Amino acid sequence: MSFWSTPGGWTLITVGEVLLVTVCVLISLAFLLWGDRKIWAGVQWRKGPNVVGPFGLMQSFADFGKFVLKEPVIPDGADKAVFILAPIISFVLAFGAWAVIPFAPGWVVSNINVGILYLLAISSLGVYGIIMGGWASNSKYPFLGSLRSAAQMVSYEVSIGFVLITVILLAGTMNLQSIVAQQAGWFWHWNVFGGGSWPLVVIMLPMSVVFFISFLAETNRPPFDLPEAESELVAGYQVEYSSTPYLLFMIGEYSNIVLMCALISILFFGGWNPGFPLGSPPAWVAYIIYLLTFILKTVFWFFLVAVAKAIVPRYRYDQLMRLGWKVFLPLSLVAVVVVAAWRVFAVGVPGVQ
DSSP, X not given: OOXXXXXXXXXXHHHHHXXXXXXXXXXXXXXXXXXXXXXXXXXXXXXXSOSSSGGGTTHHHHHHHHHHXXXXXXXXXXXXXXXXXXXXXXXXXXXXXXXXXXXXXXXXXOOOTTHHHHHHHHHHHHHHHHHHHHHHTTOHHHHHHHHHHHXXXXXXXXXXXXXXXXXXXXXXOOOHXXXXXXXXXXXXXXXXXXXXXXXXXXXXHHHHHHHHHHHHHHTTOTTSOGGGOHHHHTTGGGTTOOHHHHHHHHHHHHHHHHHHHHXXXXXXXXXXXXXXXXXXXXXXXXXXXXXXXXXXXXXXXXXXXXXXXXXXXXXXXXXXXXXXXXXXXXXXXXXXXXXXXXXXXXXXXXXXX
């Protein structure tokens, strides 16, 4: 029996896969953050980062070194254990969610049949890090920011959950690899176009828009960055943080943003599928095409996130809640009913006569 078939070998392989995904995501975050700042600067007719490295590409690494070398300051009266634990929880949960994201056929750390359910559980736990950070700071502004964030994340998780149910009903599975595999072939097989069922495009296309806007609110991203509103809350729940703990909060936040960009590509836009049949190229060529397709789709959605930050003004808090509860929730509920009815009466449920 090969060593790699033993529990020890399996452990080494899994740890290696986890480290590879973590390192790749961290490096990509550095350059995506640079792109985010460049896009914002371009909209405002500024140059943005342009000093450290060619075209300023090393600016994120310089910022990383600055944060690591600074002295962490814990306010008097803060609960020190919870204060330090909060950013660690946010960081770990943000990267734990990447375990079920498929980058190409078979390229996933954990190919579980309830991948969507796992992501919902991880995203629900992520709010605890923010609440703990705001409460442990022993200051009114961080506490108000954490309460805002908790209310906002819970509100938009509801609409995201119903949008995910429409995809599950359409695909008949919660396995992310299977969802992507069912969207193979031409682009009109993507779920955003009804997975090949053209009448459903009137439901799934708006649901992709609802998902995009909801994940902006879920990740506290402009124009829904109310938990960090500088004019009201002096930067929100992380205002008392500095040095490495602050860096962990920011890395966790950006990791969640990129995760959602990857997830909308997987659920609605074919994941690693390029939108046309590849034919029969060599396996290594096919895997390169699949991986590059997935990366380009994720970067495209991150570009839209960055553009929204640069050009859309911040919502008021009452507008934010009204949009989530009075618009997105009823809309997504109607979509679930329509897709379920389509599956039962137009397509038919497998195994049911």
